[in-house]
Amino acid sequence: MHPADERAQKLVLALHRYDLDQVIALLPDLHTRSPSSRKITHSNLKPVFEQAKKDHLDLLHPPADFQAWLYAPLRRTIHGEHTASPRTVHTRASLLARLYRLLEREGLFHGEPLRHLPRPSAKRKAQALQERADITRLHLQTQDDAPLHAALLLIDHAAFTPGELLALTWEDVNFPRGQVLRRRTASTVHPAALQALDRLARQAGGPLHAQGHVFEYPDDQALRRALWKACQDANVPYLPPALLRQAGLRDHAQQLTPADAGFSSEAAYQLAVDVAQRLVPQDD
Structure with missing residues (x-):
């Protein structure tokens, strides 16, 4: 089996198993390859993968109402529903969009499931430190x-x-x-x-x-x-x-x-x- 085909099969299996660690390992371009970046990437995508597993949602074949479904996991934190900051929501959506672009590059997916997804601004209000x-x-x-x-x-x-x-x-x-x-x-x-x-x-x-x-x-x-x-x-x-x-x-x-x-x-x-x-x- 060609190495690229073997890697693709591992990716498909990892997505079907909702194995986020394996997905991140197989797609190093999803993060900057530093331990801290990998940890942040995992933390931001974890709510989506957990909810998909719970709902038996196929991430390689997202349903027509995928964007509506995303509303909950993108905004959930350990503190409850709808508690994620606008910056966190924006970061999670951006990482998920990058994941699908990389899957498309691997020939495993076609389309833009997050296209036109409303995202809150990631900009913070300017906060002046003590002069x-x-x-x-x-x-x-x-x-x-x-x-x-x-x-x-x-x-x-x-x-x-x-x-x-x-x-x-x-x-x-x-x-x-x-x-x-x-x-x-x-x-x-x-x-x-x-x-x-x-x-x-x-x-x-x-x-x-x-x-x-x-x-x-x-x-x-x-x-x-x-x-x-x-x-x-x-x-x-x-x-x-x-x-x-x-x-x-x-x-x-x-x-x-x-x-x-x-x-x-x-x-x-x-x-x-x-x-x-x-x-x-x-x-x-």
Whole structure:
């Protein structure tokens, strides 16, 4: 049997069995071949394949009302019916259309079953991240609050999350090497953040004697409350730690490695940076 014929038979069998993993493996052009892209592709097509299996719908011979049938699986998430965002619906429909184009290229399908399918816009509303001038003003405002000042510098220069801040202990800080141990990586810390940590350590008995947690906020909400008050005092809009973290990735990505930002995966880090850079306010 010719290899192309054998591959085609495997594709037909995988589609009849609703074996999405096998379909993705046999159609590498369906994704960008990185592990993260493959996982995203699987996640987006999974609701369609699951619903097709449940309804005994032949994906190689979709019925005349295929587009109406798609309405439910394209909009379903783990949170229930009609809970998928417009962007998710658009992504799923685009991937499914690509799947059928690839099947047509393989000679297994003819037609455009998603042609003229109404799709919501994938564009997001522009979301302005904190301006650098506002962040600088916030840093200046918190200089008399050593814990909050150090926390903000770690968010800004090392992309720390609130969970990582609250979990950080003095045993995780290596001052001679300028590193901190966090959830996924050991990160080299920006000099300004290391200086703020040193100042905080001196208040706790000195870098050689400080013990326990670096930040004594009892929980995430206490940290956010302190940040909210500091924003008010600095007369800047309040943004939660997650958006301040994105602003740091936006502004400092060139000086960071994935490990320095707490990412064990280069792909995940680049995706986070790309998202942050797309949120830079654009001039009209």
